[in-house]
Amino acid sequence: MSEEPAPRRRQARGERRIAQLLQAAASVFCRTGYAAASTNAIAREAKVSPGTLYQYFPNKEAIAVELGDRLLQEMRATQGLAFDRVDLRLPLPELVDAVLEPVIEFNCRNPAFLALMHGSGDVPGRIAEEHEAVHEQMLTRIGELIRSIAPALDDGERRRIAAMTLGIVKAGLDLVLAAPEGPERDGTVAELKRAVVRYLDPLFAPPLTTTPSP
Amino acid sequence: MSEEPAPRRRQARGERRIAQLLQAAASVFCRTGYAAASTNAIAREAKVSPGTLYQYFPNKEAIAVELGDRLLQEMRATQGLAFDRVDLRLPLPELVDAVLEPVIEFNCRNPAFLALMHGSGDVPGRIAEEHEAVHEQMLTRIGELIRSIAPALDDGERRRIAAMTLGIVKAGLDLVLAAPEGPERDGTVAELKRAVVRYLDPLFAPPLTTTPSP
Amino acid sequence: MSEEPAPRRRQARGERRIAQLLQAAASVFCRTGYAAASTNAIAREAKVSPGTLYQYFPNKEAIAVELGDRLLQEMRATQGLAFDRVDLRLPLPELVDAVLEPVIEFNCRNPAFLALMHGSGDVPGRIAEEHEAVHEQMLTRIGELIRSIAPALDDGERRRIAAMTLGIVKAGLDLVLAAPEGPERDGTVAELKRAVVRYLDPLFAPPLTTTPSP
Amino acid sequence: MSEEPAPRRRQARGERRIAQLLQAAASVFCRTGYAAASTNAIAREAKVSPGTLYQYFPNKEAIAVELGDRLLQEMRATQGLAFDRVDLRLPLPELVDAVLEPVIEFNCRNPAFLALMHGSGDVPGRIAEEHEAVHEQMLTRIGELIRSIAPALDDGERRRIAAMTLGIVKAGLDLVLAAPEGPERDGTVAELKRAVVRYLDPLFAPPLTTTPSP
DNA sequence: TATGAATGAGTGTTCATTCAT
DNA sequence: TATGAATGAACACTCATTCAT
Structure with missing residues (x-):
């Protein structure tokens, strides 16, 4: 004692x-x-x-690795839930909102995350590997979300769409972080969500349009 | 003599x-x-x-600056035309195609351009300033294009939309450059254009589309 | 109290x-x-x-100095006796044995002593001074022993012989410490004694051996 | 041209x-x-x-390695000849003189050689390996010389004697280098040779003593 | 007194930049 | 002009030493 x-x-x-x-x-x-x-x-x-x-x-790299690990862990905790618990039958705007909101919030609180993810060629091995892993995991998650929306898509196309979606989100996050907190940032957040919704919305169409005519 | x-x-x-x-x-x-x-x-x-x-x-920075300047100049030559000569009454897909095609082609031939534009924090002042300038110019051009499409938008919103558009294009260009030349790259190019079209399309609609069919 | x-x-x-x-x-x-x-x-x-x-x-050097001092003190206690009490009328092999045995035994128990004595150039001033002092003392003692054996030798020569003797002993001790305990080490010890005996033996001879038996 | x-x-x-x-x-x-x-x-x-x-x-170690290599090469050139060309039927003092003279001369010209060889524990891998190799080679050469003198010796004993001889030589070289050039150094050189001769001389005995009696 | 975290000068090493040739 | 050896400030990292607890 x-x-x-x-x-x-x-x-x-x-x-x-x-x-x-x-x-x-x-x-x-x-x-x-x-x-x-x-x-x-x-x-x-x-x-x-x-x-x-x-x-x-022990060295400079270890700092970045530990920082990355911690951010990642928090990100996964925050975002994993968002991805896993989201109700896939929700209308697209709500769905995108549910998934993106925690991501945006996390990145606003931890701008270093994006900074670390952006350093393309200048980061050493360990961090680049983490990069790759996170990136891949995100692509997979987004890919699954897309499959639930548009099951008919072939693998290549789904992957391409997932990559583009992730690209839009990252680009949007950069804009969000660049915007001063307040209405400007809120507006940018809304714009990002709108962009994602508009991009993914057409994937829904077929089932609805094909079934009418009694 | x-x-x-x-x-x-x-x-x-x-x-x-x-x-x-x-x-x-x-x-x-x-x-x-x-x-x-x-x-x-x-x-x-x-x-x-x-x-x-x-x-x-005189120093390392000057190399990057000069390289940036030259790429910019070439980009402007190639793209300025596209921006200035494009027929604004074209349907959106054709318009986006006309504007984006030379941009994409330029970036495929000069991957250093994007590389230089991306170095977020690790570039010294002068280059960052150039960044800013180019960025601003692009925003302005895209903004003008948007105004011709949706004249009712207020300045702030137009600027926000232009920024998001530019973000999407940059993100898409990264994907395009990352894709191996051939059908995969072509597919990615098409996806990028689609993303931009879908994002901008709603700006057209309201006045005309809402009132149809008696 | x-x-x-x-x-x-x-x-x-x-x-x-x-x-x-x-x-x-x-x-x-x-x-x-x-x-x-x-x-x-x-x-x-x-x-x-x-x-x-x-x-x-107070600092790193002081540790080495104190360690050296203590080892020295113990060495002197052990060896001084050997040097001082040894019966100089003993035949050379027994004399060498009597002097060397405690030295060898001490160094086997305290290998740090030799380690400290060997650090030729990499030790700082104070330790080097101690070196010098111990070294000098040993030379003196060996020199006295040699004088008792060969009183006719002039000072310079005696000093040179003492130095060489000490050198042989140090070299031999290194070999002894490097040898694994057991018969190998015992053999090396015997060899060291033999080397010293052979080196010093000729100092005895001349006056007695040259004039022999008609 | x-x-x-x-x-x-x-x-x-x-x-x-x-x-x-x-x-x-x-x-x-x-x-x-x-x-x-x-x-x-x-x-x-x-x-x-x-x-x-x-x-x-490329780094600190490489300096020591290169220096060691060069010294070694020169040493081998100088000394290899001495070892290989020496007439083994020479009387011991002449033989020792023939072998040792170039070694001594080399070490006087290149005192760094001994310095590098002495650094026991504080040298990095590459140099330590070189050490080992040179040491081993010297032991072998001296061993062969001893075998030609005393063929009856068993391997273990020969190796022990070779090691002791090498030890005496190294110790003597240290004394030689420590002595100021001139008569003092010459005297030390002579003393070193004497020490080696006296140490090895008894190995000759048997053949001569055993063959008498007609 | 004992602790061990904190210090900062000093190491090996790199690289933007200069200058004798 | 072109060369590439030379420079030296700056970086990643270590370790003898100090000091708040």
Whole structure:
């Protein structure tokens, strides 16, 4: 009972440091991208010496990996639910809204996520792999959503549409993040949803148009 | 009579050198991104010594700026025509096709353009400024196109729609460039056009489509 | 009555800590050499925090110096006797045996001693000075032994012979320590003694052996 | 005929730089040992910037490896001859003289060789391997020499004697290098030879002593 | 006193840029 | 002009040492 507080406080301190460093890293990555971000700059941003940074992370890549992992985990938690629990029989606007809302909200809270995802060629192996994995997972999820909407589509076409949808969403998120918070951002959010709805809406058509005539 | 030819040939030689260096830079930027591209790598790619590179460009940034400028100029030449000459009374699919086709073709021939435009945070000031300028110009052009389609839209909304359109186009171009040449790329091109058409189509409708069929 | 026990216990505790740290240092120096040994590694080996280490030693060098001093002291205690008490009228093999046996035994028990003595250039000033001092003392002792054997030798020559003897002993000790304990090590020990005996034996001879038996 | 000078001069310059850097490295290694030698210190000693050093060597280890290789090559050239051409029927003092003289001379000209060989634990893999190889080769050569002198010796004993001989030689070389050039050094050289002769002389005995009695 | 997180100067190394040839 | 060796500031990272707890 008298021995636990110390280690706990220690761990707590460690966790706080890590969080502080990751936040600093997120901020620097957002400003300069991964490649141009210097570990010393991250340490400075975290108001900590370079040595301290290296007490918690073995190297620069590990910082980005851990940051990516944490963001990913949170993203999956937030967004996985959205994807899995969404009622596929909902009208498209509501469906898109249900799926996109948590994604947008997450990215607004964690702009580093997109920053990390964007660094195309300049990120080292581990992060690029994560990229790939997340990207693939998202394509799959969107693909499944599309299948439930338009089961007749062949695999290639579905994949293409999923990729385009994801592209639109990413582009829209960039615009959303670039917009100042307030009505402007809200408007951009609405515009993004509208774009996705309009893009996917035609996929619905056939079943309805084909069945009439009594 | 003996002094003119020399400078001309010199200038000609200089132009060739610059072109050679810019092409090398384009190639390297595409492979590694701006930040990770080393001037020595560019010089090597151009089969020229680093010293020679610095005879034509004061620093690394200047290379990117000049490359950007030239691509821009070519883009404007190719695309400006498309934008300016397009018949605004064409049905939307044909209109989008007329505007987008040269853009796509240009970007396929000059993948460095998109590479340069994408480097979000890792490019230094000057290049970012150019970004801004090009971006702004494109927004304006798209905005004008939109005004001709939907004159009733207020400025803010038009701007927002133009930005989203540009975002969709950029995202689509990424997919197009990522797709292997052949049917896959063609399919992706078609998908991009479809996305833009679907996004912009509703802007036409209200006044005309809502009142039909007695 | 209530003040004395505490300091004593403290001192005792301090001594134990110091001993513990020095032993850890000896172990680490043996494994990695002085230069490559990190104070953190020593503290870890002693199962103590770096801060504690610095409560007993002002810096890394002081650890090596103190370790050297203690080893030296013990060496002197063990070996001084051997040197001082040895019966100089003994035949050379027995004499060498009497002097070398405790030296060998000491070095087998304290391999750090040789490790510390060997670090030729990579040790800082203070340690090098100690080196010098020990070295000088050993040379002197061996020199005296040699004088008792060959009183006719001039100073320079005696010093040279003493130095070579010490060199042979050090080289032999390295071999002994490198050999696995058991018959191999015993054989190496015997070889070392043989080498020293053969080297010094001719110093005895001339006056007695040259004039023999008609 | 007009194109060759440039590359040649270039290569010559490069070679000179490398030689200059290696010499500086040798000097610094001698003073501080490998581990404590900083590349910047080597560059400074060579009156060159750190960048220049890295134009010729990919990393610190490569400097030591190249230096070791060159020294080794020269050593083998000088010493191999001595070992291979020596007339084994020579009386021992002449034989030792013939073998040792070039070794001593080489080490006097290249004190870095011994310095590099001495760094026991603090040298990285590649160099340690070279160590091992040279050491082994020397043991083999000395072993063969011993076999020609004392063919009856069993393998283990021969190896032990070879190792001790090598140890004596190394120890002696250290003394030789430590002695100021002039009569003192010459005397030390003579003493080293004497030590080796005395150590190996008894191996000759049997054949002579056993064959008498007509 | 003991702890171990924090420090920051110093390492090895890279790369944009300069300059003697 | 063209060359490529040379430069040196800056980066990722380490470790002897300090200090709040």
